[in-house]
Amino acid sequence: MAGNRITLKDIAKTVGLSMATVSRALADHPDISRATKDRVREVAQTLSYIPNYRARYLRAKHSRLIALIVPEMNMFFMPSMIAGINRVVQQNDYSLIVFQSDNSIVQERRLVEYCTQLSADGVLMVLSSETADLQHLDVLSDCSIPVVLLDKTIETVKHTTITIDDQEAGREAAAYLIAHGHTRCVGVFSDQRQRISALRLKGFQRAHAELGIPLAETQILRVAMIDELEEQLDRAFAAHPDLTAIFTMTDELLVHTHHLLSRRGTRIPEDVSLLSISDGQAPAFLHPNVTHLRHSGVELGERTAHILIGMIEHNSDAMMDVRIRTTLVELGSVATRTTSPKRRAKR
């Protein structure tokens, strides 16, 4: 492979100068005369010389490589988040290298170690669902490689984290539905071991408590596997004939809930209102368009990348805990209830 690549030595031989001079000429070093620089550049051009970053960064200690470890390539959030990260990373002349842990702590550990082997300049992590502690990140601090945790995290006192303000989003969701007259809502949440899930639920519950609206345990769906959703939804409908609104905490839960509602002939928002936390893509192609608390994956990615690059370049290890607020986007999926609901017959 690449055995025939042009190196500095080749150029040096061609122009009849030493490697050192060629290197400096290419780097526009003041010690080198204009004439020599021009000559060297021309030769480099014609030989189509490509510097070997591996060699260069071996000496330079850094790699201008930023690693991102994600648990999976979720179709809703990840693509936009990665796009955001990528933009900032590129703008700052770093390269992004993306790894997938497949939600396995073993893989995650392996990948973290791999980051050190590559001597990445910084690491961005979306924790896998299996990750319960952060010991495996110690190798990174040993090598003084800065880390930023984003989106999915666990409690930590040692690492900079950037997340959606999950609890607040959950709170706002419930408050919004209640304000529109929905006093019997169902909340659809995912695996409670994930902090993101627990926080959104906590906010949802707290809003109910604060507003004095009762919230039965059966109004809370905890969906670990997406195929449990249908049964749980059926049970909720059975338990609560007065159910008028559903809140879904993610896009994935939203599209599947929407699908199941359509299938059972439930009209949105006439029969049941629907509200979600989302990055706005799914709400746009569902009918009716779904009112949601929007969190931009792009923004999360961009801010995270900025912060990490700041840490790298200023060698700072100040710990931050940034929470991004969601914004309400009102579309057509939430009706205002003034009277008690009248349920339509289902097919």
Added chain:
Amino acid sequence: MAGNRITLKDIAKTVGLSMATVSRALADHPDISRATKDRVREVAQTLSYIPNYRARYLRAKHSRLIALIVPEMNMFFMPSMIAGINRVVQQNDYSLIVFQSDNSIVQERRLVEYCTQLSADGVLMVLSSETADLQHLDVLSDCSIPVVLLDKTIETVKHTTITIDDQEAGREAAAYLIAHGHTRCVGVFSDQRQRISALRLKGFQRAHAELGIPLAETQILRVAMIDELEEQLDRAFAAHPDLTAIFTMTDELLVHTHHLLSRRGTRIPEDVSLLSISDGQAPAFLHPNVTHLRHSGVELGERTAHILIGMIEHNSDAMMDVRIRTTLVELGSVATRTTSPKRRAKR
């Protein structure tokens, strides 16, 4: 950064051996005695030594890095494709580094060059929509870095390509609809400058021709920007009152078409049948579930990665042109027409 990292030299000093011996001991070289190996490993362990890949691969000439350049992080196809690639890449002890060209030929060029600078062992490319020729890939062949083009390509005689059998998929789609009595179908296609688009359309047209079903130009929608879809769809409905089926060539077009149909009160499949080419995710959460010609992104990714790794490891430059066939997945969105359609009134 990482200035304090343990190196071979540190280990050598600690155990009182030469770097060469330590290196060989760690590599399990037969020249080194069991006892020495054990001692070295133990020290490496306690010092938590991490080899510097940059240095190692500098000499080794290769990098075990595979680069993937994609135009954008499309939410439907890319995630699964990347997941597939990633799996195979990891299994073979390579690492995947993902770049995004943002559909810009300038970026694409830059990234290709960057691949050579990183001395990637191989490059996977999904061409940007702006890419009209493949000259910028010559640097790669100059460095004898193998390239595989996948999914979106243009005509080429020089590079290995792996694509969905687009034309056949378009043909099958039309044939399927026609076989179910839909003699007036509309096909929704994207930007015709893309080969994938042109081929799917060609198949769609050819099936009509072969089966002797007329196909008016107004039955073919060419949607370059997604917000043109609504108007074009309206025009098609106006031009063809006898319209009974719609074919969408991608997931993105599918979800938006589905949304617009729902909005105009068109029932699927009672009023209009819907068929798509898809990787199966969107069809599962739309109502009713959409019958589609399935192409697995994961499979495409896996096969591509296998082929590239084969090229890398056997140093082969045999050109291939692999086409992956789609499989029909019949769900609930296509009705069988036996008589001429009776259109229901719209809201």
Added chain:
DNA sequence: GTCGGCCCAACAATCGGTTGCGCAAGACTT
């Protein structure tokens, strides 16, 4: 006419490993 100084460019060390070759000491032939 020598000397300080300025330009330019070369030498050589270095980054962190890998590897061909040589060499010493012990084991084994005959």
Added chain:
DNA sequence: AAGTCTTGCGCAACCGATTGTTGGGCCGAC
């Protein structure tokens, strides 16, 4: 007992760049 094999390890070159230091040539100046 001398010669041949093995075994186990070190020397030193090398990968492709960067960079601190050195030194030759040429200038004007005293």
